[in-house]
Amino acid sequence: MGTEAVIIQILLNGFMLGVQYALIAVGFTLFFGVLDIINFSHGDVFMLGAFVGLTLINLFTKLGWMGGGIYPLTLFMIFFFCMLITGFLGILFERFAVKPVSESPPLMSLLATLGLAIAIREAVRLFYPMGSESKRFPELLAPIFAGTSKAFEIKGVLLRYDTLLIFGIGVAVIIVVSLYINKTMIGLGIRAVAQDSEAAMMMGVNRDMVVDVTFFIGSALAGLTGILNGLFYNTVIFDMGAMAAVIGFSAAVIGGLGNIYGAIIGGFVFALTQAFSAAFIPRGSEYMDVVAFGVLIIFLVFKPSGILGEKMHERV
Amino acid sequence: MSEDILLELSNVTTVYGRNKMLLDVSLQVPNGKCACLLGSNGSGKSTLIKAVMGLVKIVEGTIRFDGKDITGQRTYRAVRKGISIVPEGKRIFPKMTVLENLRMGAFTEKKQNEIQNRFEQVFEHFPRLKDRSHQIAGTLSGGEQSMLAIGRGLMSDPKMIIFDEPSLGLAPVLVQQTFEIIHRINESGVTIFLVEQNAHLSLSISDVGYFLQKGKIIAGGTTEELKASDFIQAAYFG
Numbered sequence: 066m067g068t069e070a071v072i073i074q075i076l077l078n079g080f081m082l083g084v085q086y087a088l089i090a091v092g093f094t095l096f097f098g099v100l101d102i103i104n105f106s107h108g109d110v111f112m113l114g115a116f117v118g119l120t121l122i123n124l125f126t127k128l129g130w131m132g133g134g135i136y137p138l139t140l141f142m143i144f145f146f147c148m149l150i151t152g153f154l155g156i157l158f159e160r161f162a163v164k165p166v167s168e169s170p171p172l173m174s175l176l177a178t179l180g181l182a183i184a185i186r187e188a189v190r191l192f193y194p195m196g197s198e199s200k201r202f203p204e205l206l207a208p209i210f211a212g213t214s215k216a217f218e219i220k221g222v223l224l225r226y227d228t229l230l231i232f233g234i235g236v237a238v239i240i241v242v243s244l245y246i247n248k249t250m251i252g253l254g255i256r257a258v259a260q261d262s263e264a265a266m267m268m269g270v271n272r273d274m275v276v277d278v279t280f281f282i283g284s285a286l287a288g289l290t291g292i293l294n295g296l297f298y299n300t301v302i303f304d305m306g307a308m309a310a311v312i313g314f315s316a317a318v319i320g321g322l323g324n325i326y327g328a329i330i331g332g333f334v335f336a337l338t339q340a341f342s343a344a345f346i347p348r349g350s351e352y353m354d355v356v357a358f359g360v361l362i363i364f365l366v367f368k369p370s371g372i373l374g375e376k377m378h379e380r381v
Numbered sequence: 382m383s384e385d386i387l388l389e390l391s392n393v394t395t396v397y398g399r400n401k402m403l404l405d406v407s408l409q410v411p412n413g414k415c416a417c418l419l420g421s422n423g424s425g426k427s428t429l430i431k432a433v434m435g436l437v438k439i440v441e442g443t444i445r446f447d448g449k450d451i452t453g454q455r456t457y458r459a460v461r462k463g464i465s466i467v468p469e470g471k472r473i474f475p476k477m478t479v480l481e482n483l484r485m486g487a488f489t490e491k492k493q494n495e496i497q498n499r500f501e502q503v504f505e506h507f508p509r510l511k512d513r514s515h516q517i518a519g520t521l522s523g524g525e526q527s528m529l530a531i532g533r534g535l536m537s538d539p540k541m542i543i544f545d546e547p548s549l550g551l552a553p554v555l556v557q558q559t560f561e562i563i564h565r566i567n568e569s570g571v572t573i574f575l576v577e578q579n580a581h582l583s584l585s586i587s588d589v590g591y592f593l594q595k596g597k598i599i600a601g602g603t604t605e606e607l608k609a610s611d612f613i614q615a616a617y618f619g
Contacts, residue, residue: 250488257474257485264472267434269460269489269537 070221071344079340080333081228081297084235087332088290089313090320091242092283094328097317098259099279101171105178106158108310109185110284114151114291115202115301116189121146122203140205144234147292148285155284156277158185182306190303199302202295206230231293238289242282243325251278259323287313315361321374330372334360387412387541387572388433388464393442395432402428404596405442409589410541415564415573417583420593426576427469429593430545433574434466435459447540461489465539469546471530475519479510482518482529486536496536503532506562524555531562541572548579560586584608 089111096104121143125131130139162181166173190196206226216223246252257265258275266272294309295301312335320331335357342356343349349356364371388410395403403425410416420426431437433444435456443452451459465486473482483503487496504511507528513521518529527547534542544563548556556579564586567573577583584590584604591601592613600613607613 253477253481253484254488256477257488260474260476261472263436264468264474265485266436266456267460267466267468267472268485268533269457270485271455271457 067221073220073222075340075344079337081231083333083336084232085290085293086312086316086336087239087329088235088286089309090316090328090332091325092287093314093317094323094325095279095283098323099255099276102163102174105310106181106185107287107313108306109182110151110155111287111291111309112303112306113154113185114147114288115295116193117150117288118143118147118292118295119200119202119301136209144289144292147288151288152281152285155280159276159280186303186306196303199300202299202301205296227296231296235293239329246325255279319361319364319371321371324373327371327373385412387447388574389445391443393432393444394440395428395437396440402596403432406598408591408598408601410572410574411589413570413572414588415567415575415586417575417577417587417590418593419577419580419583419590421578424593425596426593430543430576460537463540465534465537466543466545467530467534467547469549471526473518473526473529477518478515479518479529480514482533483536486533489537499536499538503535507532527551527559539571541574543574545576548577
């Protein structure tokens with residue numbers, strides 16, 4: 066591979082991961098904006114998304130829907146039902162672990178969500194068939210290109226078709242969500258609650274409804290990202306959410322906690338830092354997390370409000 | 382309850398933690414009139430407003446608005462019934478545009494053409510807001526932010542507007558202007574519930590008034606009665 070190909074490869078990897086980090090970070094930033102909480106169970110909702118996706122794929126395989134003319138619909142249903150299920154689980158988790166401690170100091174909700182995270186993780190390990198082992202995640206676009214190559218080439222870089230799926234769906238969903246937040250009435254309500262929750266209520270916003278919608282959106286995005294992550298690494302495991310939570314939260318902080326565009330930018334900054342350090346530092350793939358979290362620490366020290374945050378407690 | 386009473390509190394008591402904030406408070410805001418609630422800092426005025434808006438727990442008593450019991454109702458339901466508020470300290474949404482802030486004021490309204498009409502009405506009251514409609518609200522001057530808060534309060538086409546300490550933090554000229562605007566809104570048919578520390582100015586535009594002290598109503602009546610009362614004269618105008 067020439068230098069150009071190497072750079073393209075790095076950029077592509079960075080963007081594939083960046084989309085995923087951004088989608089997780091948006092959830093963190095939404096929850097923080099609307100409820101002033103840091104929801105550490107978010108990473109495990111992401112993991113649940115991967116396992117719900119896997120279960121749906123297994124189910125559709127048994128039904129014989131993973132191919133033929135119905136296949137595009139099957140693909141849609143995998144993503145749709147995964148988002149629907151994880152979205153509603155998100156609302157349920159909020160009612161179960163966040164709302165009961167909403168009057169307590171913020172530390173309590175942090176602990177409650179950490180506890181919930183571990184409960185979700187252990188539940189999958191114990192109750193999913195062979196839950197403690199890593200699972201192979203099938204390639205979704207493979208049936209469409211059956212018999213042909215699974216990959217194509219750009220300037221000497223081999224690309225799997227599934228990576229296109231990751232990037233295409235990821236970017237489309239990010240655009241839809243930011244339009245939803247900025248252009249719809251519920252989006253306006255979400256932003257109002259984030260800026261001044263009591264004033265929003267005095268304007269007639271049903272705060273409980275806004276909280277539900279926020280948790281649905283954030284959790285559905287994490288669930289979707291679980292599938293994208295499965296496609297990216299071809300494998301999923303019950304504890305994949307722990308690192309995802311730390312990275313997603315870091316991305317949200319780098320971008321400016323509470324700011325949606327910040328979360329998206331932060332996701333890409335984190336992923337590209339990882340990708341470039343993996344490529345250019347000797348034995349870099351071992352050190353890429355060290356470098357990426359080093360960048361986080363630099364932000365925490367020199368610009369704690371993040372790239373787009375104006376001051377520490379600014380929101381959405 | 383007679384039909385010309387829009388808002389009526391009957392023997393309302395609230396608690397916050399262990400402390401009783403309002404004690405057996407009763408008052409009436411007549412339909413189409415301007416009523417003021419006067420009292421010093423910490424007398425319980427904010428709590429009374431929060432009680433009306435369903436933001437604090439009421440342990441005893443009832444609140445009726447427009448003939449319906451709204452005691453302990455969720456805030457958005459009170460808003461839907463026609464109560465609007467211009468909160469203390471304006472509480473505009475600083476990162477939204479002027480237009481979005483106004484749109485928030487009509488959050489419960491779904492009809493697009495109705496919302497457009499109300500934008501026009503607000504811009505008629507405050508032409509300055511029209512010029513600034515796409516500006517981020519946090520960058521407006523203090524006076525403009527006051528206009529925006531009042532404009533936002535008008536957007537829901539309310540039966541009653543609660544003004545919570547509108548004079549607070551405003552330059553004397555602006556205070557005068559604000560009270561003129563409140564008076565004009567009242568004359569256009571909207572009932573006003575004015576909550577203030579500035580007794581003199583408030584009574585000048587009000588039809589009835591109440592004095593709140595340590596969570597209790599200590600005096601109430603028509604403006605003339607209150608102005609004639611020796612006690613009030615001594616306490617507030619002396």
